[in-house]
Amino acid sequence: MSAPASLARELACTGCGATYPLTYRLECAACRGLLELRYDLETLRCRGPALLEGRGLWRYASVLPVADPAHRVSLGEGDTPLLDCPRLARDLGVQSLAIKFEGANPTGTVKDRSSATAIGAALQFGFRAISVVSTGNAGSSIAAYAARAGLRSFIFAYERASAPKVLHMAATASDFVVYSGGYDDLIGPWDRLAGEGLFFDGGASRNAYKHEGKKTLAYEIAEQSGWTPPDVVVAPVAVGETFIAAARGFREMETAGWIARRPRMIAAQATRANPVSRAFREGGPVAPVTIGYTVAEGLAAGNPGRKGEWVLRLLREDKGLAGDAEDEAILAAQRRLARTEGIWAGPTGVATLAVLAGMLERREVDPGQRFCVVVTETGLKTEAALPARGGTAFDDASLRRLVEERLRR
Numbered sequence: 001m002s003a004p005a006s007l008a009r010e011l012a013c014t015g016c017g018a019t020y021p022l023t024y025r026l027e028c029a030a031c032r033g034l035l036e037l038r039y040d041l042e043t044l045r046c047r048g049p050a051l052l053e054g055r056g057l058w059r060y061a062s063v064l065p066v067a068d069p070a071h072r073v074s075l076g077e078g079d080t081p082l083l084d085c086p087r088l089a090r091d092l093g094v095q096s097l098a099i100k101f102e103g104a105n106p107t108g109t110v111k112d113r114s115s116a117t118a119i120g121a122a123l124q125f126g127f128r129a130i131s132v133v134s135t136g137n138a139g140s141s142i143a144a145y146a147a148r149a150g151l152r153s154f155i156f157a158y159e160r161a162s163a164p165k166v167l168h169m170a171a172t173a174s175d176f177v178v179y180s181g182g183y184d185d186l187i188g189p190w191d192r193l194a195g196e197g198l199f200f201d202g203g204a205s206r207n208a209y210k211h212e213g214k215k216t217l218a219y220e221i222a223e224q225s226g227w228t229p230p231d232v233v234v235a236p237v238a239v240g241e242t243f244i245a246a247a248r249g250f251r252e253m254e255t256a257g258w259i260a261r262r263p264r265m266i267a268a269q270a271t272r273a274n275p276v277s278r279a280f281r282e283g284g285p286v287a288p289v290t291i292g293y294t295v296a297e298g299l300a301a302g303n304p305g306r307k308g309e310w311v312l313r314l315l316r317e318d319k320g321l322a323g324d325a326e327d328e329a330i331l332a333a334q335r336r337l338a339r340t341e342g343i344w345a346g347p348t349g350v351a352t353l354a355v356l357a358g359m360l361e362r363r364e365v366d367p368g369q370r371f372c373v374v375v376t377e378t379g380l381k382t383e384a385a386l387p388a389r390g391g392t393a394f395d396d397a398s399l400r401r402l403v404e405e406r407l408r409r
């Protein structure tokens with residue numbers, strides 16, 4: 001089978017517009033702005049979705065920056081279900097709602113999309129090691145993809161990461177280091193080291209090649225909707241990688257004429273880590289906030305830096321919305337999704353649903369629209385207090401009595 005060629009053509013600065021060839025570069029030499037990848041949109045327009053080939057994330061290789069098919073490492077990521085959720089929609093009082101369930105990825109999170117392109121680009125540029133500072137999901141995902149490609153992985157893990165995430169990272173990373181304090185405490189020194197090129201930057205704050213993998217989220221949502229995407233897409237924001245990548249994907253498809261109109265985007269945060277949502281509400285720039293613990297571990301970033309500003313710009317340009325949800329509302333959304341639709345997601349993953357539920361209650365969004373909520377992680381990596389589970393010994397009669405009695409309720 002022939003593999004589709006990458007249509008990536010250059011890097012462009014989101015600040016001053018300077019362009020660069022496709023080398024490993026983390027920021028603009030002129031203004032230190034963040035870079036984004038640009039593609040041959042003319043070919044995208046002419047060929048249309050016919051240029052897609054195969055399954056999973058690399059089906060969209062044309063709009064990803066990994067040129068050599070030998071570098072397109074895979075664990076079976078992408079092609080996650082877009083689940084129509086009629087019972088949840090009724091429960092929330094909306095006409096149509098679908099969940100894009102990213103917990104179905106190989107390591108249980110949306111991170112596998114960006115890990116695939118990060119590792120692909122690391123191979124492309126001749127790196128032998130990659131590193132990331134992580135609250136859990138990114139660490140286990142980068143470690144897994146690095147192992148798959150035979151690269152070394154320096155995984156710096158949050159000391160309060162859940163036990164299943166720690167187990168996963170410790171098992172797959174070549175170099176597993178637990179740091180004290182929060183993500184915001186380590187990211188400064190780590191970013192400076194990453195800038196020296198000792199390892200490939202597997203972080204969420206700067207690397208255009210890495211975050212590009214998450215763009216496929218938008219392409220899949222559009223293709224699974226028959227190229228008529230939902231009216232509204234709700235995506236989470238920690239540093240902003242998933243949100244920006246998805247928004248970029250929808251814009252790209254609109255420009256290339258693959259979809260008639262891009263969805264309106266809602267940015268979702270945890271109230272305990274809400275610098276973007278707060279800035280959106282107050283109309284100012286993103287100011288770092290000092291954060292404590294939130295059950296949505298993956299959203300625990302109080303200083304999203306320039307990517308936070310990028311999210312704000314996209315929201316303001318597209319008349320998007322931003323909101324946040326308290327931990328209690330996030331845990332309620334987790335139970336609600338499990339009970340109404342059988343989808344078991346982690347707190348980081350369901351903050352989006354909690355934020356949408358709050359907006360619907362306050363009538364900030366029109367319930368007549370078609371909604372898509374991105375749920376970024378499986379619940380199987382969650383660590384929480386177990387429900388009471390004192391066992392009962394049953395015989396035929398007592399077992400029958402219990403079931404019949406429950407069914408009458």
Ligand SMILES: [Zn+2]
Pocket residue numbers: 013014015016017018028029030031032033
């Ligand atoms: Zn620049």
